[in-house]
Amino acid sequence: MPDRRRDTNQLKVHWSRLSKTINEFNGYWVSVSRMNKSGYSDDQLMDAAQHMYQKKIASLSHWFIGGGF
Numbered sequence: 693m694p695d696r697r698r699d700t701n702q703l704k705v706h707w708s709r710l711s712k713t714i715n716e717f718n719g720y721w722v723s724v725s726r727m728n729k730s731g732y733s734d735d736q737l738m739d740a741a742q743h744m745y746q747k748k749i750a751s752l753s754h755w756f757i758g759g760g761f
Contacts, residue, residue, distance in 0.1 A: 720745045 721741045
């Protein structure tokens with residue numbers, strides 16, 4: 693399937709399904725990263741955010757592995 697291409701409408705539908713959940717997790721990430729946790733690495737902060745939002749992030753972890761924040 694590497695040659696499969698999506699049209700614009702398919703991408704909009706895909707994004708609309710995921711954007712609310714991604715934005716919700718981003719809220720947890722922002723709140724955790726704003727806490728003054730001296731000595732915490734980004735990985736530890738990500739673990740804390742995932743812990744706060746564990747149910748929904750399990751199915752979306754591939755979106756965050758690239759460090760897109």
